[in-house]
Every structure is written in structure tokens, then in C-alpha cells.
Amino acid sequence: MHIDPSLPTNVSMSVSAPQGGLDAAARADLCRRVAADIVRSRTLRHRILTGIRLAEPNWDILLDLYLSERKGLRVSICDVAFIAGVSRSTGARCVANLIASGVLEGVADAQDGRRTWISLSQHMKAALEEYFLRISGVNFADSEELSEMHASILSHFGNNCLS
Numbered sequence: 001m002h003i004d005p006s007l008p009t010n011v012s013m014s015v016s017a018p019q020g021g022l023d024a025a026a027r028a029d030l031c032r033r034v035a036a037d038i039v040r041s042r043t044l045r046h047r048i049l050t051g052i053r054l055a056e057p058n059w060d061i062l063l064d065l066y067l068s069e070r071k072g073l074r075v076s077i078c079d080v081a082f083i084a085g086v087s088r089s090t091g092a093r094c095v096a097n098l099i100a101s102g103v104l105e106g107v108a109d110a111q112d113g114r115r116t117w118i119s120l121s122q123h124m125k126a127a128l129e130e131y132f133l134r135i136s137g138v139n140f141a142d143s144e145e146l147s148e149m150h151a152s153i154l155s156h157f158g159n160n161c162l163s
Contacts, residue, residue: 034132059086
């Protein structure tokens with residue numbers, strides 16, 4: 001079987017950017033819809049291509065955290081293994097690496113010291129939103145605010161992470 005590596009994993013997105021500008025609420029809604037489409041695409045891929053390991057636990061964690069935060073839900077480190085479809089030890093290792101790199105932030109639960117809540121760092125949330133907007137066709141050159149957001153992301157993570 002030949003697989004064309006140039007094909008995107010999300011060939012058909014159900015959302016596209018409207019012509020003209022987007023206000024903050026419209027951008028947030030567009031990002032949420034794109035993230036949900038990516039999750040649906042990955043779920044479908046896993047259902048159809050059963051038996052083939054296509055695991056990207058860090059990406060799965062980032063997508064689910066983004067969507068959970070948009071819904072106002074909190075995610076604990078224990079939830080991550082389930083989210084990413086990996087063992088608890090692998091999930092904890094992924095989270096530890098993502099926290100160490102500044103992608104995630106962890107906060108101890110005030111009621112239960114054994115639990116740690118995790119969330120996206122502000123810079124990672126901005127980076128994900130830039131990604132979602134770009135794959136939706138939003139042109140960053142048209143928006144001073146988005147261009148400034150991109151510059152801030154690059155200064156935090158460096159050009160190698162996002163280029």
C-alpha cells in the first residue's frame with residue numbers, strides 16, 4: 001500500500017474562515033470547531049485503521065485540553081492517560097515532559113493533594129489557536145492582532161517549534 005505523505009490527516013474540514021475580519025468571539029468559535037473537527041477526524045481514522053498504531057499522545061492531550069478548557073472543564077493528570085489512550089505511566093510521563101517544556105501548567109488540587117489539574121500555557125493556547133485559524137484559511141497578514149500573537153508565540157517557543 002502506498003501512502004502519500006503530502007496528504008493532510010484532516011482532508012476535509014467542515015469549517016472555513018469567512019471572508020473579512022473575525023472578532024475575538026468568532027475566532028474563538030472557529031478555533032473550537034476546527035479542534036473538534038480534528039478530534040473527529042482522528043477518531044474516525046482510529047476506527048477505520050484498526051490495528052495500526054498511529055499514536056500521538058502529546059497531540060491528543062493538547063487537543064483534548066484545548067476543547068475541555070473551551071467548555072470550562074478541568075482535566076487532571078489521571079485523565080490524560082484515558083484521553084491519549086495510553087497507560088497511566090505513559091500519560092504521566094507525557095504530562096511531565098509537556099510541563100517541563102512550558103506547554104502545560106500543573107496546579108495542585110486544593111481539596112485533594114493527590115490530584116494535579118493541568119491546563120495549557122497561555123503561549124500554547126495561542127499557538128494552537130494560530131494553527132486552527134491558519135488551517136481554516138485565516139490570513140495573518142490581514143490582522144495586526146494576529147500578527148502580534150504570532151510574534152509572541154515565536155518569542156516564547158522559538159521558530160523551530162512552529163515553522
